[in-house]
Amino acid sequence: MSAQGAELEAALQEAIESVARQGDIVRSLKADAKDGKADKAAVDAAIEALKQLKVVQEQKQKAYEKATGKSGVQSRESFRANVVNALERKLFVIPSFKIYGSVAGFYDYGPPGCAIKSNVTQAWRQHFVLEEGMLEVECPAVTPEIVLKASGHVERFTDFMVTDVKTGDCHRADHLLEAALEAVFEGRTTPPAGEEERRAARDLHARVGELGVAELGAALTRYGVAAPETGNELSTPFPFNLMFKTSIGPKGDLTGYLRPETAQGIFVNFKDLLYYNGNKLPFAAAQIGNSYRNEISPRSGLLRVREFTQAEIEHFCHPEDKRHPKFGSVASLAPLLYSRALQMGEEKRALPMPLGEAVAGGVIANETLAYFIGRTHLFCERIGLDPARVRFRQHLRHEMAHYAEDCWDCEVHCSHGWIECAGLADRSAYDLRAHTAMSKVELSAYETFAEAREVDTLTVLPNKKALGQAFKGEAKAVTAALEALCEEGALAVKAALEAGGPATLEAGGKTYSLPPGSVDIRKERKRLTGRSFTPAVIEPSFGIGRLLYCLFEHSFYWRAGSDKRSVFRFSPLAAPVKATVFPLLARAELNATAARVSAALTRAGLANAVDTTGNTIGKRYARTDELGVPFAVTVDYTSLEDGTATLRERDSTAQVRVPLDELPALLRELTDLRRTWADVAAQYPAQAAPAEEE
Template identity: 55%
Template sequence: MTKESFRDAVIKTLEKRFFYTPSFKIYGRVAGFYDYGPPGVAVENNVLAFWRQHFVDEEDMLEVKGPCVTPEVVLKASGHVDKFTDLMVKDEKTGTCYRADHLLKDHCKDKLEKDVAISSEKAAELMHILAVLDDLSAEQLGAKIKEYAIVAPDTKNPLSDPYPFNLMFATSIGPTGMSSGYMRPETAQGIFADFKDLYYYNGNKLPFAAAQIGQAFRNEISPRQGLLRVREFTLAEIEHFVDPDDKSHPKYSEVSDLEFLMFPRKEQMEGQSAKIFRLGDAVSEGIVNNQTLAYFIGRVYLFLTRLGIDKKRLRFRQHRQDEMAHYAADCWDAEIESSYDWIECVGIADRSAYDLRAHSDKSGIPLVAQEKYAEPKEVEKLVIKPNMKELGPAFKGDQKLVIESLEAMDEKEAMEMKVILESKGEIEFEVCKLQKTVTIKKNMISIVEEKTKEHVRTFTPSVIEPSFGIGRIIYCLYEHSFYTRPSKDEEEQLNVFRFNPLVAPIKCAVFPLVQNDEYEKVAERISESLFAAGIKYKKDITGTSIGKKYARADELGVPFAVTVDTETSVTIRERDSKEQIRVNVDEVAKLVKKLSKGRTTWADISQKYPAHNTNLADCAKDLAVRMLTSP
C-alpha cells in the first residue's frame, strides 16, 4: 500500500465514522476549518485530560485561561504584528493566492521523485533548496520560482513576486472600532502578560511553570494536508520560568536514561540521519543546552509514546543555527512521521528572557523576579534621578507615568539615554502607559553612577517553552493506530484503530449475542454499571450479526467488547488479539475500568479468567435455531 492509498483509507474511515468532517460543507465548506464529531471530540478530550495529568498535575503547574482576542499592543510587543508572516504569491490573472515556499517545495520534490533523467548535480541542488527552504528571503524565493519557471498549479498562469502576508486574523474591540486586536496566534502571550500575578501567586519563588490550553488562529494562505494545517486549532502550551543562571532541574535524573531518536544540528548539516541518543549523554556532550530543556524533551517523549505514538516514528530535531530565533538558547521539535513525511507536533524551546523583556519594555511594568542575598553586596549601578521642578510643569498630570517609565529602563537603555542627552540635550522617549512619545530634556533628569548596597538580586527569568499542536498529534495518532485485517470470508478488508484505552473515544461496547429480552436486560444492567464506574460505553441491541457489531466497534477503535450470551456470565473480547475471556456479569465494570485506566493489562487478566474459544457467530446461529424450534 502506498503512502497516498494508506492516507486515503485513514481519512475515509475517519470521515465515515464522523471523527471529523469539513466545516460548513452544505455551503461548499471553507478551507482550513473542520468540525470534530462525537468520537473526534472524545479523542481530543482524552488526549487533553492525559496532558493535564502528565504535565499540569504531575509537575504542579499553574493552569490559566485567557481570551482568544488579544489587543494589538500585546502582539506588537511580542513581534507578531511585524514578523508573523509567510511569503505569498498570486496568480497574476485570477488573483488566487499560494504560499511561495510550498510551490517551490512541491516543484523540488516532484523533480526528485519523477524525473528519472535528473543529473546528480541537479538533484543535489534541489535537495539543498529543500534543506534551506525556511531560510530563503522573498528575493531568493522569487528568483528560484522564476529560474524553475514555476506557475500557478491550477491555471498555469504566471505568478507575482513573493511578498509577506501576516497570518493573524485582525479584529476590532468595542463598538467604535478604534481599538485594534487580533485573534491570538498562540496562547503564550497571555501567560507572559500574567507573569507578575503568577509569580506572586507562587509565593515569589522560582522556578515555576504556567500552562494553558486553548484555541489559536492562523489565517493560512492556502491550507492543505487536512488536519495538519488549519486556520483554527487547539494548542497546549507551557511556560516554565527559571533563573537564567541556574537551569538545572531537580527531576532531571528521572529522564536522563531515556533513549530515543534525536537529530542534532551537526548531523543535519553533515547529511546524516537521526540516531538513538541517551538523553543524559546529549546534555553532558553539550548537544542539549541545559537540564531543564532536556527534562521537558524527556517528558514530551513519554507523553507521546504513552498516547500511542510509535517510538520508531518519533524523533527530536534540533533547530539549526540559521533557523533558530536570535534570542533562543536552544530549540528542539518533536517530529512524528506520517504519510505526509515528518510533521512538527511539539516545539520545546529555551527562549531565554526575550518575552518578558519585550513586554516589560512595551508596558513599562517590570516583569522580574528577585533573589535575596545572604549578605548585602556593594555594586555600582546607574541611577536615574528626576528633577521634579522641570518634569512637573512639562508633563503635569502625566508626570508620575513618565517617571515610572524612566525608572523602568535597564542599564543599557539608561546609558544610551545618558549619551544622547549629553550630546544633543534632549531625546524622544516612549511612555508605554500613555501610548505616546514625549521629549526628555537634559535638565529634567540626571543619570549618575553610584555605589550602593543591594540586598536582593533582581533579574528577568528565562523561559523554557514546550508548545503542543494537539490536532497534529491526534492526526498522527490516527495514522499510527490504523490498520486493516481481512473479514471472516476474506472478501473485504476491515478497518481498525488500535487506540490505547487511554485515548479511545469509547472504552467498551456492549451487545447481546442475539435479540432476546433476557439478554437485553443483562446488557442494560451492565451498561448501568459501566456508567456508574465512569466508563464511556456504546450499547448495540440491533439485530445485526455479532461479527458486524465487532467490526463496527473495531472501526471506532473500541478496545473491549462485552457480549451477553447467558444471564449470569458474559464474554469480554480484546480488539486486536480478538481473544475472549468469560467473566461474571457483576465483574464486568470493575475489569473494564482497570483495563481502561491502565491499572492492569489484557495479558494479566487473561491469565486469571477462563478463555472463551467458542466461535460466537456460529453460537449465535445455533442459539437462534434453538429459539425458533423450541416448543
Template identity: 40%
Template sequence: MSEEGDYDLAELAKRRGFFLQSAGAYGGVSGFYTFGPQGASLKDNIENVWRERFTVREGNMEIDAPTVMPEPVFEASGHLDGFDDMLVECPECGESHRADHIVEDNTDYEEAEGLGPERVGEIIAEYELVCPNCGTGLAGQAIEDFNLMFETNIGPGSSSPGYLRPETAQGIFVEFPQLKEYARNQLPFGVTQIGRAYRNEISPRKSLLRVREFTQAELELFVDPEDGEGPDLASVADVVAPFYGVDQQEQDGGEPLELPVGEAHERGLVADPWIAYYLGVAAEWYESIGVDMDRFRFRQHLSGERAHYAADCWDAEAEVDGDWIELAGFAYRSDYDLSKHDEYSDEDYTVFRQYDEPVTVEQPTVDPDMSYLGPEFGGAAGDVADALEDLAAEDPDAFRDAAEDPEGDGTVTVEVGGDSHEVPVEQTGFAVEEVTESGEHILPHVVEPSLGIDRALYTVLDHCYREDEIDGEERTFLELPAAVAPTTVGVFPLMDRDGLGERAREVAADLRERGLSVAYDDSGAIGRRYRRQDEVGTPFCVTVDYATIGEARDEDEGEPGTVTVRERDTTAQRRLPIDELPETLEALRDGDLAFDEL
C-alpha cells in the same frame, strides 16, 4: 502509509465520525474541520492525558485565556510585524500558494521556510516550478510576506482592533504580573493552557496537518536563569529517543542518534537541562497515546529556522503519509516575551530574587537642578531629567569622566527625541551612594513545550491504523491505547430477546455510572458489532448471553452470572463474573491490569 492507506484513513475518519470538513452543506471551507462523536472524544482524551502529565504531575497551574486579544498585545509580542508566511500568486489562475511549500514539495529542500523569500524565489526559477493548480510557471513572480493573523474589531466601529490569537502563549505572558502572585513569586513555576488558536494559512492542506483553526497545549515554565538546580533530569535520563541534531542534518545521509536523554544532555547535544527534561517527558507521553516510536524523532532547529530570541529549539516530529511533520516545539525563549510586555505595558513583569545575605553596593543617582533645566531646555526639561537618570544607571562613568577631564567642558550628553542635549555635570546632581540591598528584580526566562493536539490526533490515527484477517474475513481496526480510545467498552446482548437486551442495557448503564465510556449495540450479527467497535478503536467488548441471566443452554456457555469480555487486538475472550466487571474494566483502561492476566 501508502496513498491507498491514507485514503482509507480519511474515509474511515469521515464514515466513523472522527473528523470531517466543516460546513460541507455549503461547499465546505478549507482549513476548518468538525470533530465528530469519535473524534471529539479522542481529542478530549488526548487533552486530558496531556493535562494529567504536564499540569497535574508537574504541579503546574492551568489558565484559560480569551481567544480574542487587543492589538497592543501583538504589537508587543512582535506578531504584527513578524508573523508572516511567504506568498506567491499564480499570474494565470490567481491562486495563492505558500512559496516555501512549493519548493519543499518539488525539490530536495526540506525546510525552505528558513531560507528567506529571496532564496526561495531563486529556487523556484532554478527548478522552473509551476502553479499546483494550473501548471503556469511561477519564476519571476513576487514573493510577499503575508501576515497570518485573523483581524477583528472589539466592540462597535474600528477604534479597538483586535486579533484572534495565533498561539495560546500570549494569553499566559500578558497575565504574568498576576500569575507570579499566585505562585508567591517563587521560581520556577509553570503555567499551562489548552485552547484554540487561529492562523489564516495561505494554502491549508493535508487534512488536519495544516489548518486555520487548531488546538494547542502549551506549557510556559518561568525559571531563574542563574538558578543552578534545574529539573529532575534523572527521572527521564534513561528514556531513549532519536535525536536529529544540527550536525546529523548537515551530514550527507546523516541519521538521528538513538540516545538516552541523559546522555544526549551530557554530550551537549541538548544543552539546556530543562529542554532535555521535557524531551524525555514528551517521548514517554507520545508513546503512551499511540505514536509509533519507530516513526518518531526529535529534530533540532537549524540556525536559519530558530527565532532570534531562542537559545535552542527542538521539534518533535513523526512520519505521516511519507513526510515528517512537526508535532511539538521545545524552545528556550530567554526573557524575550516578558521583556517585551514589560516595555510596552504599565505592569511590572519582574520577580524579586532574594539574596542569601544582604550586600552593600554603590548606586549612582542624579538629582537634576530643574531651575537650570527648565529655562535651558523648556518643554524637554522633564525628558532630559529622565534621560540623565537612565544614563547614570547605564554608564555612571560618563559623569565621572566629564567632571575629571581637565580638557573637557564638564558636560554629559543625552539623547531626547533624536536631539542631543549637553548638561553640565554640576547641574545633574550626580552622586554615588552606598546602599544595602536584600535582593534584585529579574526578568524570568521561559522554557516552552508547545504541542498541537490536532496533529497528535491525526498521527495517532495514522500510527494505530491496522488491517488483518479474522476467520477468513478482512478486518480494519485502530490499535488505540485504552487511555485515549473514544469508547472504552462496547456492550452487546448476544441477541435482543429473552431478556438479554434488557440485561445488557442494565450492564451498560452500570458501567456508565462508574465513569466508563460505553457504546451499546444490539443491531446485526455479533461479529459485525465487534468489527464496528474494532474500527473505532474500542479496546474491549462485553457480551451478555444466556449464562449471564442464569439460563445457559449448555454447559459450554459459561458459569451463571458471567459475561464474555473480548480484547480488540488479539480478539481473545475471557469469562468474567458480572459483579467484577466494572473494577476489571477500570484496571484494564488505566493500565493496572493486562488482559492476559484475566
C-alpha cells in the same frame, strides 16, 4: 507474504531509509554552507545523490507492487488515503461546512473524534498540569493589537503571498514555486528540462523556505509561474500576516486579532500568577485552547489548519538556576535524540540517549528543558504513539531565534514524513522583557540573598532641566529611554559624554543627540539584601490536532486475512469508546442484561455503547474495531445462569470469562493503564472465539 515478497519489502524499506539519511545530509550541508564550512559543489553533489536514491526507491517500489499485487504499507499516499477514508467514513473528522462545498483549512470533529480529542487533552492535563502542580488559565481568543505588537506577531508573523492579477485570487508564493520546480526536475515540463536545469531546480526547491521576497519574486518569474487554473499573470510576492484581524467594540476603534498562539495570555498574567504562587519561583502556568492562523493555502489535511487546539506551558525559573527538582525521575530515560552533532555528522539519524547523560554532556542546555523532553516522551508513549517513530530534534544554530538558549522539536513520523507536534524551547527572558517594555509594567521577580552582598550598581540620573531645555515636548520620552538603558547602553552613553562629544540615544523610533551634562551615569557600591530580576521561560508547546493525526496513523491497520476490516489500535486511555456491550442474540432477556451492564460501566465513568442489532457477533466486533474500541462485553444465556460475560480484547481477539460485577472495576483499571491484558488473561479463564473470529 511469500519469501520473495518479504525480500522485496526489506529492500524497499532499506531504500526508503537511504533516502531519508541522504535528505538529512543535504540539510546539514546547507547549514554548513551558510556558515561558510561547505561550498555549493558539495551541496549540489549531495542533492544529486539524493535524486539517484529516489530513483532507486521508485524502482524498488514498483518491483514490490508487481510481485505482491498491492502497494502495501510502504506506499505513503495509499496508506494515507485509507486512513483519511476511515476517519471521514466513521465521522472522526469531517470537512467543515461540507454541504456548502467546505472551506480549506477547517475541519469538524465528529462524535468519535470529539471523544478521542477530549481523552487526549484530558490525559495531557493529568500528565502535566495536575501531576506537576501547574497553574492553569483560560484567556480570551480575541487579543488587543498592542499585546501582539509586543510579542512581535504584528510585525513578523507572515508568509509571502501572490495574487492573480485578473481575478484577485490569493496563493502562497512558496507553494506555487515548489510545484513549478517539481515539474522541472521530475521531467513534466514541455520540452523536458536538461540535466543542468533539473539540478538547479532541485537545489532551489530544497531552499525555497529560505528565500527573501526579492529572490522569491525572481524565481517565480524565471520559471514562468502563473496562477493555477486560470494561467493568469501573478503579482509580485508580498508579506501576508497570518493573523485574523478583527475590531473590538461597537465603534470598531480598537484593533484586535484572533490569537495565533495561547502563550501570550500567560505572559501578560505573570505578575498576578507569581503573587498567587506566593511570589515563589520556579512555577509553571498552562493553557489549553484554540489558536487561529489565516493560512494562505492550507495543505496536508489536519496537519495544517486555520483553527487548532494548542496546549502550552510556560515554566518560569531563575535565569541562573535551571535545575529541576524532579529531574532525577527522568534522568535515566533514553528517548531518540537528534542533536545538532548527529544532524551534522555522518550517520544522520536520531539515537537513544539517557537524558542525564545529555545534560551532563551539554547536549541539552539544562535540566528543566531535559525534564520536559522526558515528560513529553512519556506522554507520547502513554497516549499510544509508537516510541520508535517519535524523536526530539534539536534546532540548528541558524534555525533558532537570537534570544533562544536551546530549542528541540518533538517530531512524529507519519506518511507526511517527520512532523513537528510539539516544540520545547528555552526562551530566556525575552517574552517578559518585551511585555515590560510595551506595557511599562514591571514583570519581574524578587530574590532575597542568604547574606547581604556588596555590589557595584550603575545609577542613571537624567538632568530633567537640561533635557527639557534641549528636547522640549520630547524630553519625557528621552528621560524614560535613559532610565530604561541596560548597563552596556548606559556605559556607552557615559563614555561618549566623557569624551566631550554628544551621545546617541534611540527612543520611540527616533535618534537623539544628548549634550554633555544632560545625564549623570556613575557606578556606586551598595549593600544589597536582595534584587529584582526577569525570570527565564522554558516553553513546551503542543499541537493537539497534529498529535491526534499522527495517533490515527500509528493506530491504523488491516486485520490479517481480510482487506475489508480496518482497525484503529487506540490505547484504552485515548479510545473514544472504552467498551461495547453485545447481547449474543436479539432477545429481550439478554437485551435487559446488556442494558444493566452498560449502566454499571457508565456509573464507573466508562464510555460505552450497546449494540442490540441482529447482526452476527463477528460483524458487530468488526464494526467496533473500526472505531478503535479496545474491549467488547458479550452477554449470553450462560450470563443469566452464572452471572459472567465474555470480555474480548480488540487486537489479539482473545476472550476471557469475567463475572459481571467485576467488569466495571476491571475495565476501569485497563482503561487507566493500571492493568494489562496479559494480567487479565492470566487471571480469568479463556473463552473460545466465535467461528467468524477464528
